[in-house]
Amino acid sequence: MRLARSILILAAGGAVLAPLCVFGHGAEFLSAKLTLLPNAEVLLEITADYGSNPLIMDNSAALEALADPVRLRHHEALVPLSSLGTAKISWHQNWADYAPAAYLPSDTQGGEHALVTSAWRWHSSEPEIVFEMPKGKLHDVLLWTHDATQPEAPPKWMLLLAGDRSRPIPIQQTPWWHNWMAAAGAGGLVLLSSYFVSRNFTLRQRTL
């Protein structure tokens, strides 16, 4: 069953996220928004809803759920997110910022969102990353990727249950020549600016 589940999760990589509603199990899992940034930077924002999640009764339970929601697989070890640095915590009521656009509450069900988001940002030294849910975890994690370069593209997602592992997610490694070109471009701009400033200064001196 475990193997089958892993295969299913791998297969789920291309699925398109559909709207979810709020009451009862609408937000029964943690929403993990993964943004892959240039230069191998990774931003992971995990959100818990203690307004309509029957598994999270209040703010302190939400913070507890977000303390160690999912781990990074590094070779044979599972690395807790806390080792990447201190998470930035924010409170809000807007799923739209932390879930795909289609992730809308049903208009037939009530319930108020009360959201807490923990954000981790780090530089990945690996060409791809893999998330894993340790066994015994109570909260499922909806892991979805947000491509900042293609905001209109439907997000890819997978629902991770305790013991599940995500597919390998390639990191946006900026080619070395991009950095060189950027440096050369910046240097050129500085030189050009210096030239025009000095030329302007010289012209003014002559006019005077």
Added chain:
Amino acid sequence: MSNRILSLLSVMALASTAAAEVAYEFVPNFITPPPGKETIGDGHGEIAVDSAGNIYVSVQDKDPALAGLQVYGKDGKFIKTLPLPPSLHGFVIRKLGDGEHIYGAVLGEQKVIKCNLDGSIVMEIPTSAFPAEQRDFVSVTKSDETDPKKKTAIASGIRMADSKTEITLKLADGTEKKIAKEKGVSAAGGLKLTNCDVAPNGDIYVVDGYGRSFIFVFSADGKFKSVFGGPDKPLALANAHKIFIDKRFEPARVMICDRGHKRMLHTDLAGNFIGEIATEMRNPSSASFHGDLMCVAEIAGNVSVWNKENKRVADLGTSPAMTNTPGIAPKDWHEGIVTSPHGITFDNDGNILETEWNKWGRVLRWNVKK
């Protein structure tokens, strides 16, 4: 002695063969939606079959033509909608000494109803009939002055009094705590009833599945008798989504879909733990029994069938992706593949009907191969 062992092994072998032979085939497009409708309407409920074979599906759609308890014939053709509360999240149809009735938990109103098959209500268990220890349990929070969206827990307990100026809670240690109703102070909690079932003696079992997972026992005439379960040991339930009386056993047992822990478990009728049926499931949400078999709706994308020895004997409609969402539109449905199973039942012939947590409403059917 050796003969006895051989006999036992033979019986076990026969039993396992019988179990292995359980097979089902998907029936495409079984349900015919109400006239003029493409689908049955927003589903977040249950499905059940009466003794005549008619099929009942609860629908919470905003469209009054769809909302309520829809009734279909054996052939899946729409007959009528009973004007029952649309938030009939869980219900069963049971035939006892006083006839055949629908027993349902009304999530939106935190009450239990018993009604005739024509929808006329014969009894209600109102919110006020539930014990205050669970009914009035709330968590009081206060919004941060600088960041109003940040709420800090002040205390949790039984709400003893609630005036314009203060809330009085009875805490777990028995002491009382008065909390001034300053700006930003609010209380939330209470019951969130998700399902009920009836024991052979007529007792009604009700679960607070979206609340704190307590299971309440009422007499046949709706008088509170006892409570068990909840978030603490020994059962330590989390989002006990639905419960059922498992009459495959004598005496009958309570079967609990402990969805948060992805497991199913049995207790006796007094709530004493008997054992786990299965763990590491795709979030069990509902179940039904036929003979020695139990079918289970797993909301993260599977329907499973189990024998009385707690062995999984079939998986149906398994979704390639974990789901648990009501937002998969009809254009993305795949024939014979579930999205988010929420309610399930056997019909009287052992065929399986499943209803989904889906904004458009979906019912799937598998016929047992004989």
